[in-house]
Amino acid sequence: MNLDTALWTAALFAALLRATAPVLLAALGGLVSERAGVVNVALEGLMLIAAFFGVMGSAWAAAAWPGVPVVWQAAAGAGLGLLAAVALALLLGFFHLELGADLIVTGIGINMLAAGLSVFLMVLWTGDKGSTAHLASLALPSLPLPGLDGWPLLAAFANGDSGRGHHVLVWLALLAVPAVYGLLQRTRLGLRLRAVGEDAEAAAAAGLSVKRLQYTALACSGLLAGLGGLYLSMGYLVLFQADMTAGRGFLALAAVFLGARRPLGTAAAALLFGAAAVLAAQLGARALPSQLVYMLPPLVTLLALVAFKLQARARRRRRAAAALAAWRTTSTTNSA
Numbered sequence: 625m626n627l628d629t630a631l632w633t634a635a636l637f638a639a640l641l642r643a644t645a646p647v648l649l650a651a652l653g654g655l656v657s658e659r660a661g662v663v664n665v666a667l668e669g670l671m672l673i674a675a676f677f678g679v680m681g682s683a684w685a686a687a688a689w690p691g692v693p694v695v696w697q698a699a700a701g702a703g704l705g706l707l708a709a710v711a712l713a714l715l716l717g718f719f720h721l722e723l724g725a726d727l728i729v730t731g732i733g734i735n736m737l738a739a740g741l742s743v744f745l746m747v748l749w750t751g752d753k754g755s756t757a758h759l760a761s762l763a764l765p766s767l768p769l770p771g772l773d774g775w776p777l778l779a780a781f782a783n784g785d786s787g788r789g790h791h792v793l794v795w796l797a798l799l800a801v802p803a804v805y806g807l808l809q810r811t812r813l814g815l816r817l818r819a820v821g822e823d824a825e826a827a828a829a830a831g832l833s834v835k836r837l838q839y840t841a842l843a844c845s846g847l848l849a850g851l852g853g854l855y856l857s858m859g860y861l862v863l864f865q866a867d868m869t870a871g872r873g874f875l876a877l878a879a880v881f882l883g884a885r886r887p888l889g890t891a892a893a894a895l896l897f898g899a900a901a902v903l904a905a906q907l908g909a910r911a912l913p914s915q916l917v918y919m920l921p922p923l924v925t926l927l928a929l930v931a932f933k934l935q936a937r938a939r940r941r942r943r944a945a946a947a948l949a950a951w952r953t954t955s956t957t958n959s960a
Contacts, residue, residue: 636902641790642860643905644898645797646671646852646869650876651894652804653848655887657713658880659808660841661821665731666716668873669738670709670846671853676742678705678854679864680749682762698762702858706850712738713846717839735873743866755865763862764854766791793855800848805887807844817841849873871922878925882932893928900924 650667657664664670682701689697716734719725747753768789808814820827820837828834852872857864875897882896883889904920 638790639902639905640895640898641794641798643901644895645791645794646855646860647872647876647879647897648797648891648894649793649800649852649855650849650873651879651883651890652800652887653845653852654877654880655883655885655890656804656808656817656848657838657841657845658885659821660817660838661824662717662720662838662842662845663727663731663877664713664716664842664845664849665728665877666712666734666738666873667845667849667876668869668871669731669735670712670849671856671869671873672735672742672867673712673738674705674709674850674853675857675868676705676746676864677708678702679756679759679761679857680745681705682858683756683759686760686762694762695765698764698858701762702764702854705854705858706847709850709853710843710846713842713849714839717842721835721838739867742864746864746866753866756863759863761862761864762858764792764858767795791855791859793851793859796851797855800851801887801891804848808887813840849876852876875921875925878929882928884932896928897921897925 650671653670654664654667678701680701681704682698685692685697685700686694689700712734716730719730719733720727743753746756750756750759752758766789806814808818816827816832816837817840819830820832820834824834827837853869856868856872861868876894879890879893879897882893883891900921907920
């Protein structure tokens with residue numbers, strides 16, 4: 625592979641990471657709550673509210689603390705965005721766990737609340753109902769890997785086509801996959817979360833606080849989904865736009881089930897959706913009808929879910945056939 629080909633491939637690889645990162649972060653958050661028995665349909669709203677408050681918080685921090693380094697101002701805004709996402713996730717838990725509201729309906733309501741509230745507050749605070757383009761908000765930094773000057777091909781992939789490195793939340797999304805795997809499979813908290821998700825009554829009988837564990841899972845879900853939203857407004861773009869999540873939260877929820885409720889499977893599904901988004905962008909650059917381009921990511925999602933369902937059905941049939949064959953063998957042996 626020559627350098628020109630490597631740079632082109634690195635640019636495509638960087639685009640794939642940029643498209644995958646927000647979906648992957650939100651999907652891992654959805655996975656944590658789902659394994660605790662709470663399907664977080666509000667991922668879209670959590671991403672949106674974090675994106676909005678991250679932008680507003682960074683602008684407020686820059687105005688209030690002009691002498692503070694920019695990276696800390698941006699971090700303060702990101703912290704506000706994460707707090708908003710976690711608070712909204714806990715609100716979902718309150719309505720479902722304390723008031724007995726239907727989880728799906730409540731999640732849809734949270735999504736609608738986030739969409740309306742973000743636009744209302746944007747108009748109230750900035751006077752613009754479309755975006756915060758005129759607001760001096762900040763971006764979280766990119767992080768290059770040092771010590772790769774002698775390996776230009778490796779540097780092209782590790783630090784992107786620009787050489788400035790990938791965004792800090794892209795790196796965090798990649799690290800979140802083994803972190804969530806370790807949380808769910810290698811810690812006492814993960815074991816308890818999975819126990820609650822498998823059988824809440826049995827977990828309660830064993831002395832576990834089911835509600836507290838589910839609130840904890842929702843808080844983790846809000847944190848990870850909020851990171852995905854922050855990347856959209858403080859990395860992918862440096863502004864907030866109305867409904868800028870554009871269905872990524874729903875793609876993240878689909879990735880949880882397409883990935884068979886496992887961290888690696890969820891990451892693979894998110895990567896598939898990211899590849900569909902990159903392909904759509906490439907097709908859009910070739911002057912294809914925009915309607916076809918916008919259809920591609922949801923179409924890939926539907927086809928992937930259908931393929932997963934057919935595969936799961938085939939596995940069940942194979943297991944049933946194997947069980948029937950074993951029963952017949954046992955019956956024949958006993959008869960003899």
